[in-house]
Amino acid sequence: MELKTARLTVLIDPTTKDAFETACRQADMTPSQVVRRLIREFMESRAPAPAARKKAAARKKAR
Numbered sequence: 001m002e003l004k005t006a007r008l009t010v011l012i013d014p015t016t017k018d019a020f021e022t023a024c025r026q027a028d029m030t031p032s033q034v035v036r037r038l039i040r041e042f043m044e045s046r047a048p049a050p051a052a053r054k055k056a057a058a059r060k061k062a063r
Contacts, residue, residue, distance in 0.1 A: 008035070010035075020034075
């Protein structure tokens with residue numbers, strides 16, 4: 001994982017936010033972990049570069 005981070009602000013309605021946070025707790029994950037995973041999977045499904053494919057394969061092996 002990179003050492004530097006950037007903030008992403010997303011506006012959603014409070015009911016959806018509460019439901020999302022509850023689902024995250026039930027999955028024993030933080031909302032940030034879930035969003036990072038969703039972004040990574042989305043990016044990999046769009047046009048995975050060779051380096052991204054190698055990183056994804058390494059992550060799957062580490063699990």
